Amino acid sequence: MKIKNDFVTNSSSCSYIVCIPNVDKFLNEVEKVYKIPDKMKDSFYANHICLYDLEYDEFWKLHKAVSDLGYVISFDENGPDNEPRYYNIAGDKAQIEKLKKILLEKS
Numbered sequence: 001m002k003i004k005n006d007f008v009t010n011s012s013s014c015s016y017i018v019c020i021p022n023v024d025k026f027l028n029e030v031e032k033v034y035k036i037p038d039k040m041k042d043s044f045y046a047n048h049i050c051l052y053d054l055e056y057d058e059f060w061k062l063h064k065a066v067s068d069l070g071y072v073i074s075f076d077e078n079g080p081d082n083e084p085r086y087y088n089i090a091g092d093k094a095q096i097e098k099l100k101k102i103l104l105e106k107s
Contacts, residue, residue, distance in 0.1 A: 013077075013078045013083055013084045014075045014076065014077050014078065014084055015075065015076045015078055015084065015085050015086070015087055016063070016072050016073075016074070016075045016076075016084070016085075016086050016087070017072070017073045017074040017075065017076070017086075017087050017089060018049075018066065018071045018072050018073060018086045018087065018088050018089070019071060019073055019088070019089050019090045019099075020044065020071055020086075020088045020090055020091070021090040021096055023044050023045050026044065026069075026071065027041060027044060029069050030062070030065050030066060030069065033065045033068070033069075034061055034062055034064075034065035036062065037053075037054070037058075039053060040053060040054065040062075044088075046088075046091070047087065047088050047091030047092070047095075048085055048086070048087055048088075049085055049086040049087075049088065050083060050085045051063075051083065051084045051085055051086065052083035052084065052085075059084060063084075066086075073089070
């Protein structure tokens, strides 16, 4: 049996499922209420947006703006070694077409 003698944490991070079909429109909307750091802007064009470059308080300010605008759909809790990130389910045209099909079948 191993005994851990140093710092132990049970904290976890969340990954958020977001739907951002038009990144330019998204960035313009968010920038009206929260100034996204320039180093983060390019990352929103990826399907997996890593947010670990932001300080804790800055992450929550950004996340509140994104959530208040209705882009956050759900979240998934991760273990302590994972950093917060957004998974964009509408990251490319193929994904958008899948979403349309699913939504049209459900309605």
